[in-house]
Amino acid sequence: MINPQMLKQIKKMQEDIKKVQAEINASTFYGQAGGSVVKVAVKGTKKVEAVEIKKSEIDMDDIEMLQDLIVAALNDAFNKVDKELEETLGSITKGMNIPGMF
Template structure:
């Protein structure tokens, strides 16, 4: 492999990393639990951006704080899974555009 091909590969890898970081910051996923009593929104970095708890959530849980905590946890975890799915789809699309065979050829 000559140096120009290696430099081209490195440049593409750097570009892909920059795209991925931007995608992580701009991707958002939202999930609910308890029939919509709790809603969580996260970004691609799985940082919690918003947590909404319906005022009826405590009454619906019968005042059971542990149940409410479980609903919150479930909503956050599901939003994280959705963010992962979105990022995986975006990553496979980005890699599909990089012709490794041509560069290594």
């Protein structure tokens, strides 16, 4: 038999998780590479919002380097989203292993 108090706690946890996910999805995370030669902004949904490149510090003959910097900056921002999700949701679930959560 399921404990009614436990059901209440689970329901609250679900509500808290939805709230946190909505807040993170609405937040903007920033990544950079090459000493901030390339900066990016992404939403918590991992939708890219902006890419900023310092043209004065880029060798336009070395497109491969620019491509690598963009990828590195995006990965930096995406890692920040993942870390925020893991830390915030982890504090709600208090170490419970919920399949498919992370």
